[in-house]
């Protein structure tokens with residue numbers, strides 16, 4: 001069995017009449033093959049959306065929240081509504097093609113399609129995960145970087161698509177190179193008016209006493225599925241949870257801080273802007289156990 005698998009979605013729009021009957025919803029293909037046109041707008045303009053879903057022991061995690069966010073991103077970009085039944089089945093199919101592994105991930109991608117043709121392109125790609133033990137146990141060094149947008153950009157300028165998970169992630173990668181130049185592993189974006197936002201591929205979570213908190217939604221940041229799962233864990237442990245607009249100086253006074261995301265799970269921050277930070281090892285372990293054992 002392979003360590004990667006790929007399914008191509010056939011015209012992944014609920015509206016496409018060719019979709020059924022007779023047409024396939026998706027087909028499994030050789031992941032080493034070449035399928036994408038050089039004119040695909042996902043490639044030429046980064047015009048499309050994606051999700052990355054973690055897989056624990058063969059089961060997709062937080063699948064429905066991911067699918068809902070996929071549909072929200074499609075709506076934000078004015079793309080056809082994704083046929084979530086077809087996507088769900090394709091996701092399960094690519095997972096079942098993989099070598100059994102404790103951790104894997106599936107990426108779903110829908111682009112605006114080939115220039116001049118109104119049909120989107122779509123695929124689901126699965127792969128066995130790398131090893132995130134060091135980030136989860138030893139922690140990560142993080143720097144804050146200005147994102148250049150105000151915290152209310154989602155409301156004032158929705159055309160910037162800041163709350164959607166688009167394929168335009170060149171900036172989200174470039175900030176990691178800037179982090180490396182500053183001897184750090186990851187980044188927390190700060191708004192131009194001085195509020196904590198999110199990581200380039202993660203949500204900021206922090207603890208104050210018995211409260212587990214995160215910057216609110218509606219700040220031009222993604223609603224994290226991992227944060228949602230960890231708020232459920234916190235409630236089960238008798239902790240309070242909440243959303244809070246805060247500055248980097250206020251974040252520094254937290255008891256512990258994490259960057260949380262679907263595949264790396266909970267990475268405690270052991271250094272912020274060059275200053276060492278306490279790591280809550282007990283809660284970190286509980287978080288990562290919870291995330292590893294989540295089923296949809």
Ligand code: PLP
Pocket residue numbers: 052198199200201202203221222223224225226227260261262263
């Ligand atoms: N924020 C951004 C910008 C992201 O790209 C991601 C995930 O890739 C997240 C937050 C965390 O989302 P999730 O927990 O659903 O993986």
